Amino acid sequence: MQEVFYDFSIFEILKDKKPLLVCDSAFDSFCIKFPCEVARFSEFGSNPVYEDICLGVKTLEENDCDFIVAVGGGSSIDTAKAIKYYSGAKLPIMAVPTTSGTGSEATHFAAIYKDGEKCSLADEKLLPEYVILRADLLKTLSLYQKKCTMLDALCQAIESWWSRGATKESIRYSKEAVNLILANMESYLRNEDSGNENMLLAANLAGRAINISTTTAAHAMSYKLTSLYGIPHGHAVAICFPKVWRQMKNFNEIAFALGQPNYEEACLFFEKMLQDLEISAPDNASEDDLEILVNSVNIERLNNNPIRFDKLTIKNLYREILGVY
Ligand SMILES: [Zn+2]
Known part of the structure; x- marks a missing residue:
């Protein structure tokens, strides 16, 4: 308790x-x-x-x-x-x-x-x-830290929502978190009290959601990006997130919660948001990195993802995320 x-x-x-x-x-x-x-x-x-x-x-x-x-x-x-x-x-x-x-x-x-x-x-x-x-x-957080942690909360809320482990209770937390994040993003990034207060609540709700359901592919794929390129957790998850969703398709109900008519638009919305926040992928990734990254993803952990990804799919996703062609 x-x-x-x-x-x-x-x-x-x-x-x-x-x-x-x-x-x-x-x-x-x-x-x-x-x-x-x-x-x-x-x-x-x-x-x-x-x-x-x-x-x-x-x-x-x-x-x-x-x-x-x-x-x-x-x-x-x-x-x-x-x-x-x-x-x-x-x-x-x-x-x-x-x-x-x-x-x-x-x-x-x-x-x-x-x-x-x-x-x-x-x-x-x-x-x-x-x-x-x-x-x-x-109040004392840097703007970059605020962006990364907010994106982590948003990804956690949505991943929990579509995860195989989701329950009615966890989905309720997810929905509340997503609504709070969208409604308070600007005020929070301006470091205003009301924005900070609501974002803290949103993060807590997203935490409660994943406490029940755990996270999915975007999180599973993010950890090695953090250790390999030294980027913060929220940053690493966020750059994986829209590519993962586009690969999975569907979940239009979540797209509606983001104010978008379907998943394609929701992915574009998310990518535009990352652009506006100046959150981008590391630009020093190599072909050799892809193999390291793919092997780092615990396939068992991916079982919570609503759709199964095989190794080739994961490699192609990393290729896309990191722009290695
Ligand atoms: Zn996280």
């Missing part, structure tokens, strides 16, 4: 605790005061690797922490979850997202990288027990 708060009143419960605070350097720009001593852990990158997690477990154990608080984007929250996972400790997690994208605060899984490969951890116990949603924490 998870409780969501819109202020810091729940910090009360930390009074007699010694939390491990998992955060990145952005934490120092916020005025978040803890009612207790914390052991801070910030030694992880934007795509946390297994070695980072081991360091975190060591910090947790050396400081006898009895709580985990994550303040940050998906990397901080996923790192916190992975530390709990690998430590085997039964500690509650409090998540305070400072980006509106990953929805990691609303899911029971975490993505880390091990030997350059994406490694997905899943356990019911990884769902944070407490979440604090504060729009003012989004």
Whole structure:
């Protein structure tokens, strides 16, 4: 079970605790005061690797922490979850997202990288027990970070919607998320309070949707793009997304939600949006990369995709996404 708060009143419960605070350097720009001593852990990158997690477990154990608080984007929250996972400790997690994208605060899984490969951890116990949603924490994000995280939320909402694992409940979350994202995109990109607030909610709803259904092909194909070209997760997913949809066709109901008459128009709409946001594919991909990328996609993970893709289809999709001809 998870409780969501819109202020810091729940910090009360930390009074007699010694939390491990998992955060990145952005934490120092916020005025978040803890009612207790914390052991801070910030030694992880934007795509946390297994070695980072081991360091975190060591910090947790050396400081006898009895709580985990994550303040940050998906990397901080996923790192916190992975530390709990690998430590085997039964500690509650409090998540305070400072980006509106990953929805990691609303899911029971975490993505880390091990030997350059994406490694997905899943356990019911990884769902944070407490979440604090504060729009003012989004203020210091760069415009590029805001674009990437918003696109991640949008792709997550739509992928969840068409995924084989979708339920009535997850589709309800997806629809709400898509509506909120479209209605608030401009205000959010202008860094206005109302836009930030609604985007934070949208990201949370998209997180709840994928917590039920998980994601599909665009996500499965994105992870190696992140590790190979160093592009952020949301950026990598977004460049895959319209090509994947065009390959699958259909899902006109989702196109309607995007204000478009059919899937073809919806794909064009999405590509135009990426252009306007100046989000493009890396231009240094080679023919050799295609083979590496295809082999990185876990075919089993693609099973959640509504349509089966064979290896040749995936290779052609990568060719198209990266413009390698
Ligand atoms: Zn994502």
